[in-house]
Amino acid sequence: MTRISRRGLLRSGAAAGVLAATGLPVLAQAKKGGRLRVGLNGANTSDSWDGRTHSDAFMVNCGQGAVFDCLTEVSASGELIGELAESWEASPDAKTWTFTLRQGVTFHNGKAFGADDVIASLNMHVAEGAKSAAQPIVSAVTEMKKLGTHQVQITLNAGNADFPFLMSDYHILMYPAGQIEEAIAKGIGTGLYEVVSFDPGVRFVGKRVAGHYKDGRAGWFDEIEIIAINDSSARTTALLTNQVDVINRIDFKTEPLLRANPKTMIFEVTGNQHNTFPMLMDVPPFDNLDVRLALKWSVDRQELVDKILQGHGRVGNDHPIGPANQYYADDLPQIEMDLDKAKFHLKQAGRDNLMVDLHVSNAAFNGAVDAAQLYQASAKGAGININVVREPADGYWSNVWLKKPWCASYYSGRATEDWMFATAYESGAPWNESHWEDARFNELMLMGRKELDSARRRTIYHEMQQILSERGSSVIPMYANYVDAASTALAHGENIGNNYQMDGSRIVERWWFA
């Protein structure tokens, strides 16, 4: 398969067709038929078909994964391809984007898909007072213009080279214009599966639509049933007793048993999900770079991966960009545990020893308390005394995170570098969890946002990751894998998407019964 630069596709998405073609040989063995039963967590009785409220695995898999489509899609191999958009074109300043839409697409109720639907759907997030989880990523939209029945022009208030990428977000689903309320009530989208029944917090049943533009490359099952199983042991039992064919988020403790079972297989990817220990860099002693470095060099990251994630992860390098991002800098020197270096930096800071409080709770991430204790043990060797303060899980995000000078936290990561940085590292952002502030970093962020050239963007984002790694104020010791399990009766394509769990939340589209 020829490797096409992901970014090269951005400026002009016309090559998307080439990608689809190169993906075909792998799928040659894919077979149609069968009813896929999926067991997922993250279901609630308040779930609905409103993409603005989707946040957990269950609805993301039902919404974006089955019933609805977005303008663009991140393929299993990580490339951005067109979903309802066929191609897209940017003005040189990346401020104006023109999307050409796919022809002949219909919603499940028979309505034809066109430019009006795109504008109405985007308006659900953009409109004044719209409360959408996707608001931060579309807030830059100032104007949406219909150029033709199948062409839309979107103007931003500032250049954003990632805009087509953002259109693949699972909140920004395409609804039929003028029937949005009905579409939310009944689940009327353009996806491969139409709703047969939906019982919020309990289950969803979908049926393959007869003719679809993804025919031949996705949508192999005749029927799908997504069952809400929030308890992880119950999910495992359901898979083992053949009540479901595939489950998400398996318990690491039972993973060896599932692996040993000849009827089940584990599929695991390292995405952008990472655990952090943010230090408020405007609060002493963390305002001193050497103190921060001493702490960075005194944690045994591999030990955390081995013991907290039980091997299902990868060591982090104190920046939030992960392997599922396009410009992940995997060539940066890895920070390891080096107590001599830690002692040296402590001395540079004019200290012989250091006494700091680390506020943690398992609400931050599973095993955060144990991770803090391992950190405490390893840092002791460098003369750093970490006092682990165990906080209640209730109200942790309100009372501890962003308030205590040093605590534990996590991010599921973002599809683009800029989005991740803007969420948690831009000065003044409400979730800037370490109060990170750096002139060069801010300058690079603005440069990267407007830059359309792939090579230059790589350099920019590389430097930003380097800055965070070398002097950032968060200790990011590890990436946590997405670990799911399936019956061996199932088969999948060459790649498994790592932008989200369950093959990028698109397992019902991409997999088939072998």
Added chain:
Amino acid sequence: MVSVTRIVLQRLVLGLLTLFVVSIVIFIAVNMLPGDFAQAILGQGATPEAVEAIRRDLGLDQPPVIRYFQWLGRALQGDLGSSFAQANFANFTGTESGATTVAAQIAPRFANTMFLAGVTAAIAVPVSLVLGILAALYRNSAFDRVANIFTLSSISSPEFFLAYVLILFLAVLNPLLPSLSNIYSDMTLGQRVERTLLPALTLTLVVTAHMMRMTRAAIINLLASPYIEMARLKGLSPLRVIVHHALPNALAPIINVIALNLAYLITGVVVVEVVFVYPGIGQLFVDAVKIRDIPMVQACCLIFAAAYILLNFSADILSILSNPRLRHPK
């Protein structure tokens, strides 16, 4: 019979009073928990402004006393309100139609819970009565010992453990029953019963010991009475002595224990629901407590309290009716 009517009225009034006290206690308890709905629902995204906005939308910024009386006023008119999650969701999307009431949310779950309780009771009550009578009949025999050991060990094991043991034997090693008990509205009764069987069996194991032991003890207690001796001297068979002469007099304590266990089946089965993914009210309740959804918690607690009050109350009435001495007091 006048006295029975008076007792019924008295108990109903007391029951209402109890519900009122329960609602106050629950309201205070949920308010004393750290964090509130806004913080819980926003999680990591809880900026002060967002928290403030949700509190304002839901009226959480008002003092608890006022909020309680607002809730009480509406509840007295039969309106249990909308759950915070739903109300917040409706605010979020700007559609009022999306909001459903607590009652509408609870109703299907409560029906499921009652179904599970019904299936369990249909198995557990006859089984424990028969076991209890047989144990009394063959007291101190090997059968009595085995029945006792078996039921006592099952009541002493945690429910999830029993559940997994049953799953292992009935779903994994011998795939007779489904390990997932998620039931939907469009299932036939037969499918529902099949799906409900494993959780019902688990609960049967949990509640049998209590009822069986009480049946046995109450009957044995009576066996020393002169009228039983008389019956024996008449030459009646031991089974007839027990079923016809001892059992009617032992009914009062047995009814009481059955009522207690039925109440437990309605209110205390959340663990079993989680293990078998059964969409009952317990799961809904725990989720509501987790996000401090006070209207939902209140409604669930009132249902639980009412279940206890009503079942205890009917047990008392039935014991009175089953006992002529209480039925015709001097």
